Amino acid sequence: MSARPTSPAALQCRICGQRYPVEPLTICEECFGPLEPAYDLDALDGVAFRKAVEAGPATLWRYEALLPGGPEIERVDLGAGFTPLRRADALGRRLGLERLWIKDDSVNPSNSFKDRVVSVATTMARAFGFEAISCASTGNLANATAAHAAKAGIDCYVFVPDDLERAKIIATEVYGAKVVAVRGTYDDVNRLCSEVADALPWAFVNVNMRPYYAEGSKSLGFETAEQLGWRLPDHVVVPVASGALLTKIHRAFGELIAIGAVEAKPYRVSGAQAEGCRPVAQAFEDGVEEVTPVKPSTIARSLAIGNPADGYFALKVARETGGVIAWCTEDEILEGIHLLAETEGVFTETAGGVTIAVLKRLVERGSIRPDEETVAYVTGNGYKTIEALEGHVEPTFRVAPDLERFLAALQG
Ligand SMILES: *Cc1c(COP(=O)(O)O)cnc(C)c1O
Ligand SMILES: [Zn+2]
Numbered sequence: 001m002s003a004r005p006t007s008p009a010a011l012q013c014r015i016c017g018q019r020y021p022v023e024p025l026t027i028c029e030e031c032f033g034p035l036e037p038a039y040d041l042d043a044l045d046g047v048a049f050r051k052a053v054e055a056g057p058a059t060l061w062r063y064e065a066l067l068p069g070g071p072e073i074e075r076v077d078l079g080a081g082f083t084p085l086r087r088a089d090a091l092g093r094r095l096g097l098e099r100l101w102i103k104d105d106s107v108n109p110s111n112s113f114k115d116r117v118v119s120v121a122t123t124m125a126r127a128f129g130f131e132a133i134s135c136a137s138t139g140n141l142a143n144a145t146a147a148h149a150a151k152a153g154i155d156c157y158v159f160v161p162d163d164l165e166r167a168k169i170i171a172t173e174v175y176g177a178k179v180v181a182v183r184g185t186y187d188d189v190n191r192l193c194s195e196v197a198d199a200l201p202w203a204f205v206n207v208n209m210r211p212y213y214a215e216g217s218k219s220l221g222f223e224t225a226e227q228l229g230w231r232l233p234d235h236v237v238v239p240v241a242s243g244a245l246l247t248k249i250h251r252a253f254g255e256l257i258a259i260g261a262v263e264a265k266p267y268r269v270s271g272a273q274a275e276g277c278r279p280v281a282q283a284f285e286d287g288v289e290e291v292t293p294v295k296p297s298t299i300a301r302s303l304a305i306g307n308p309a310d311g312y313f314a315l316k317v318a319r320e321t322g323g324v325i326a327w328c329t330e331d332e333i334l335e336g337i338h339l340l341a342e343t344e345g346v347f348t349e350t351a352g353g354v355t356i357a358v359l360k361r362l363v364e365r366g367s368i369r370p371d372e373e374t375v376a377y378v379t380g381n382g383y384k385t386i387e388a389l390e391g392h393v394e395p396t397f398r399v400a401p402d403l404e405r406f407l408a409a410l411q412g
Pocket of ligand 1: 239
């Protein structure tokens with residue numbers, strides 16, 4: 001195949017620190033801890049890094065020095081990332097926050113933040129010479145994986161539970177991906193995928209590519225700092241499924257501080273879950289370190305991971321930074337969707353509804369102070385979960401095509 005990846009410098013165990021070569025590895029042989037990319041931060045200079053970023057493409061790849069791949073590696077790039085950081089004054093006024101920002105990741109190529117992680121995972125999968133790209137998913141990940149595999153010109157197999165909504169199958173199949181409908185639950189699908197990954201030379205973006213895949217999430221943290229003028233906010237509110245996104249935003253901020261690209265300052269990282277799937281928020285409330293798995297039942301399907309791989313680390317980050325992992329009710333998810341759309345003109349999916357609803361709760365209970373500069377991460381597009389609003393929205397007027405009647409209706 002093509003050149004070997006020159007970035008990161010190594011893989012490193014998140015528990016014991018043991019280092020490994022940059023290969024398709026996921027687990028430490030010493031302690032079974034998860035592996036994650038490690039960079040030679042001492043070799044990076046913050047000022048030079050910022051200059052290179054600002055001269056780079058308007059995608060997540062502008063942060064290439066702190067992402068997997070390296071200059072010799074051909075990227076799989078649909079233009080994910082570098083999405084708007086929107087100043088949200090109207091929503092801020094409604095909630096009682098003086099400086100609120102919405103990081104709007106609903107406008108990525110396949111309309112969710114998953115395009116970032118999949119762009120990195122497929123880039124590395126192709127560099128490693130895998131023959132097919134694959135994933136286990138119930139939605140956003142399936143769409144993003146199918147789109148990037150098409151761009152890369154590599155075969156794609158997407159494993160889904162057999163009862164998945166037709167729209168999600170169409171939005172995957174249209175890219176030429178082969179959809180494997182498995183008669184079983186999402187957990188059954190996942191187990192099958194681990195077995196297939198052992199049996200065939202296929203890259204499962206969120207299984208055997210996971211260390212590289214999760215790394216793509218860091219770009220959301222880098223972008224936040226850059227778009228604030230190379231400084232960090234006081235508080236971030238992040239939706240939590242596996243917990244990877246939350247931990248990686250924290251890691252991105254830490255790396256920027258370490259290389260001197262931003263000034264060090266305290267900031268708090270909070271997480272958002274839905275009532276029907278809140279294993280990490282529950283562990284936070286209970287004051288325990290271990291996350292007890294749950295069986296998910298929530299309209300926020302893209303956050304419905306009952307046994308979150310990074311739950312332990314997400315708890316740690318929230319506690320160490322003075323943040324909170326909180327949850328909202330299923331009804332509040334819909335209120336959150338409406339609130340963001342009505343105040344800021346941004347239509348998000350149910351995961352974004354969770355983030356906005358939890359943001360509101362955190363302000364109300366004083367966990368976010370009014371003067372804290374806050375960034376809320378809106379990670380998916382409302383057009384993906386239209387059915388969640390079905391039955392909740394009706395036309396305001398129903399009239400005959402007649403001016404008099406319309407004016408009468410308008411009068412009430
Ligand atoms: C997958 C996903 C997340 C969270 O991802 P994790 O890194 O697994 O916590 C958030 N929002 C949306 C819309 C997603 O699809
Ligand atoms: Zn280890």
